[in-house]
Amino acid sequence: EAQVTQNPRYLITVTGKKLTVTCSQNMNHEYMSWYRQDPGLGLRQIYYSMNVEVTDKGDVPEGYKVSRKEKRNFPLILESPSPNQTSLYFCASRINPTMNTEAFFGQGTRLTVV
Amino acid sequence: TQLLEQSPQFLSIQEGENLTVYCNSSSVFSSLQWYRQEPGEGPVLLVTVVTGGEVKKLKRLTFQFGDARKDSSLHITAAQPGDTGLYLCAGGLSGGGADGLTFGKGTHLIIQP
Numbered sequence: 001e002a003q004v005t006q007n008p009r010y011l012i013t014v015t016g017k018k019l020t021v022t023c024s025q026n027m028n029h030e031y032m033s034w035y036r037q038d039p040g041l042g043l044r045q046i047y048y049s050m051n052v053e054v055t056d057k058g059d060v061p062e063g064y065k066v067s068r069k070e071k072r073n074f075p076l077i078l079e080s081p082s083p084n085q086t087s088l089y090f091c092a093s094r095i096n097p098t099m100n101t102e103a104f105f106g107q108g109t110r111l112t113v114v
Numbered sequence: 115t116q117l118l119e120q121s122p123q124f125l126s127i128q129e130g131e132n133l134t135v136y137c138n139s140s141s142v143f144s145s146l147q148w149y150r151q152e153p154g155e156g157p158v159l160l161v162t163v164v165t166g167g168e169v170k171k172l173k174r175l176t177f178q179f180g181d182a183r184k185d186s187s188l189h190i191t192a193a194q195p196g197d198t199g200l201y202l203c204a205g206g207l208s209g210g211g212a213d214g215l216t217f218g219k220g221t222h223l224i225i226q227p
Binding site: 092 | 156206
């Protein structure tokens, strides 16, 4: 089954404690991205990756890092989480970033930073 | 600046009624996608429209892309409780950077039995 898998689904952490949210896709997609979803603000892109070892900032990259060492994995790293990073996070993949291709989303990670 | 404006933001109607939600922009898009997101899940693609004036039907859902490719609408006939969810439009911008997808903020739809 084609899917994007995120872990964990839920996470409560304290300010400043480094964390990683994992994302893996089994569709051999070139393009992967991370979004955060907040009430009233919609989906906002954090980082994206065109392919292995190629990453770039999205609209709201501050406080986040990513890596793309393998095609299937695209982890999101919060080096020093702060309460304003409390949000619902989604990883997505597309076969390539052309306009008409479908974005496949993971089930989301609900992060709370206290 | 929000490139895609969706309206209404919230809509609650009774089962069996018809409804239309809108996705508008001042920008021209090469394509437009509609996604539905259910609580606790990620968005799932419903349809992609590419040609100005294009109409696509998916059972009781009708999607239309404006002639000028600046707007789109989603019409649901005889809404059912299973249609409840967040509907997102996403536009593809030709030459608009590597991402190519810009999402609207969504329409929260509740269909009451």
